[in-house]
Amino acid sequence: MNKLLLTTAALALSASFAMAETTRLGTEGAYPPYNFINDSGEVDGFERELGDELCKRAKLTCEWVTNDWDSIIPNLVSGNYDVIIAGMSITDERDEVIDFTQNYTQPDPSGYLAASADVDIKNGVIAAQTGTIQASFVASTGATLVEFATPEETIAAVRNGEADAVLADKAYLGPVADEDDGLVLLEQEELIGGGVGLGIRESDGELKATLDAAIQSMKDDGSLNAMIEKWEIGVKF
CATH class of the missing domain: 3.40.190.10 (Periplasmic binding protein-like II)
Structure with a gap:
């Protein structure tokens, strides 16, 4: 009985070490x-x-x-x-x-993705992913911030007219703009973080x-x- 308990304890201890x-x-x-x-x-x-x-x-x-x-x-x-x-x-x-x-x-430049090049990003509605540096940046400006849980949802908000633009890393937004003729990457960039x-x-x-x-x-x-x-x-x- 004691041997069984000791063996079980040893196995458990070994497993914890392996996990660590x-x-x-x-x-x-x-x-x-x-x-x-x-x-x-x-x-x-x-x-x-x-x-x-x-x-x-x-x-x-x-x-x-x-x-x-x-x-x-x-x-x-x-x-x-x-x-x-x-x-x-x-x-x-x-x-x-x-x-x-x-x-x-x-620091990767953040860019704006919009449905057209003439969007008013200073006073418009800007989408950003919740808890990101982009969300904090938009909140500090005169624009209206709308937050979403995932990056895909921020893009969808622009496509369906819920937001005028999305602010995110250019490395993420660039390929999206290249693949979607209805979206354009604006020239303005923000260097944050x-x-x-x-x-x-x-x-x-x-x-x-x-x-x-x-x-x-x-x-x-x-x-x-x-x-x-x-x-x-x-x-x-």
Whole structure:
């Protein structure tokens, strides 16, 4: 009886160690080219390639988890995964809740996608995804902000006339404009945020240092710039 209990306890302890050795990467899977779900149902995009390479360099065993954007920070804090890698811009407000690694992209210009080039973006209705730097920016201007849970919904709001334009990363909006003759990417850009970094719990300083070193090594050998160029993310380092 005692041997059985000891064996069971040992197995449980081994399982907990195995689980702790796996670093879970949380992403949205709905914001190409940063992250999206491909036809095989797998996480794909710039951040999938980046995350896999960072884990390789850091000698981490990683697995991918998808999570809705509006709860992605609370679920990191509560332990549902260990890292956010989801096109998340580094901001002072977010940094009060979680920590960030160094940025792995430069600040990407935000652009406006509209149904026509003569839209009044200063006084119009502008759509943005909830909890983004673009939503905060619109809220600070004279425009009317309408927020949506997903990027697709912001585009739909422009198509159906619910919004005059959508403000989002140009890397996301550019391909949408190229594929839809009814939408146009405006010339005006907004440079907001401090670049994109990995989100880490404040208690995970060792993991942050490990991933920081991996990001720096990719900057140093040029592989990060090559990846940014491949996925047409924005300005290289």
